[in-house]
Amino acid sequence: MEEPLKRYGVGYALAPKKRASFIQLSLVNLAKERGIDLIKIDADKPLIDQGPFDCVLHKLYGDDWKRQLKDYASQNPHALIIDSPESIERLHNRISMLQVVTELEIDGQMASFGIPKQTVIYDAKMVSALYLENEGLKFPVIAKPLVADGSAKSHKMLLVFNKDGLRKLKPPIVLQEFVNHGAVIFKVYVVGDYVKCVKRKSLPDVTEDNLGRLESYLSFSQVSNLNTCEKNDDKYYKLMNLDDAELPPLSFLTDIARGLRRATKLHLFNFDVIRDNRVGNRYLVIDINYFPGYAKMPNYESVLTDFFWDVLNRNDKGIESLTKGNCKKEVRVLVGNNGCGEDEGALPVSPIKMEDNEDPILV
Ligand SMILES: O=P(O)(O)O[C@@H]1[C@@H](OP(=O)(O)O)[C@H](OP(=O)(O)O)[C@H](O)[C@H](OP(=O)(O)O)[C@H]1OP(=O)(O)O
Ligand SMILES: Nc1ncnc2c1ncn2[C@@H]1O[C@H](COP(=O)(O)OP(=O)(O)O)[C@@H](O)[C@H]1O
Ligand SMILES: [Mg+2]
Ligand SMILES: [Mg+2]
DSSP states (O other), X not given: OOOOOOOEEEEEXXXXXXXXXXXXXXXXXXXXXXXXXXXXXXXXXXXXXXXXXXXXXXXXXXXXXXXXXXXXXXXXXXXEEESXXXXXXXXXXXXXXXXXXXXXXXXXXXXXXEOOOEEEEXXXXXXXXXXXXXXXXXXXXXXXXXXXXXXXXXXXXXXXXXXXXXXXXXXXXXXXXXXXXXXXXXXXXXXXXXXEEEEEEOOOOOOHHHHHHSOSEEEEEOTTOOOHHHHHSXXXXXXXXXXXXXXOOHHHHHHHHHHHHHHHTOSEXXXXXXXXXXXXXXXXXXXXXXXXXXXXXXXXXXXXXXXHHHHHHHHHTTOOOSXXXXXXXXXOOOBOSSSOOSSXXXXXXXXXXXOTTSOSSBO
């Protein structure tokens, strides 16, 4: 008699919008064929009363959810939690998010990488052109909310051209140098060991010439996120002049992705990269997002199904590279001298709460 195929249950706890984009029938069916059942977790009911799951996938926020995950993990020590809330939290602060990039040590690269110059301002009194100068920043700068918690306001940004534009800023904010990059951004999707880079439209370059003529600031939000239909259309690339932009070398991006995976202990994320126009072959990481819009990635169904299969089967064989219920065995982190060692993966992240109706960065 044929051995019955072992089945696995993967619970997913996602906001309705995320559920609609990620949990497509094509993914559910493909996973099912491989013995993996994707099961909705009802966020209105206690997690502990649901399942049991071999794996919990999640992108929800808040202390209550964190507590529920912790309780679930301690009562289900064999369940994989992808990913640990502490690791995800590092990405909720735009300083700790990019700090990890500066700590990566990657040997023998054909290109260099880093992050744009940036500073964080907590106090409105500190916002001045002089302060920027002292921090080594020149106009134009981008003001980003310090908090990157997935809310609409955490994506609301200002491109500030001169000191008049600074008056508009409301801390806590990150001020980051705007780097000309030919209006193309590279989005590098990471799913475990899998790495895929796609091109997207970004902000246009700012020249010295037009700097004097521009308004004092420009507000924008999620420039690279046009609607999906437009993106899937071949014409999109032509329309946006993306055709000509050369992708960064994949092996280079893969090394960065692997370094970030180890340092953050995350399995599901993407990072935004721009090519610095001022320097040949220099790339800057400007953003890292937890559990991004994978459905926009070509063949996302098979990439994600392979990933589930891999982690579930690795788990079965007892190789614990993921955060599991009670037992933690982590991969050694390759970092510089700035902390983030084997056990204390998370950098200090001070959660800053904003009221819902507040504008994040405009006075
Ligand atoms: O909604 P989507 O599919 O555009 O995905 C968003 C991502 O777009 P991308 O895959 O990078 O094109 C988006 O990335 P960007 O902000 O465009 O860099 C974020 O990851 C966003 O999540 P959050 O609001 O930061 O929690 C993602 O939003 P959620 O789907 O997680 O809410
Ligand atoms: N330092 C920078 N220089 C040039 N453009 C930038 C820089 N930082 C961000 N951008 C542009 O602003 C967009 C949004 O910034 P990002 O940090 O990715 O925020 P979000 O989390 O909302 O995606 C980027 O996709 C890119 O087009
Ligand atoms: Mg981004
Ligand atoms: Mg982001």
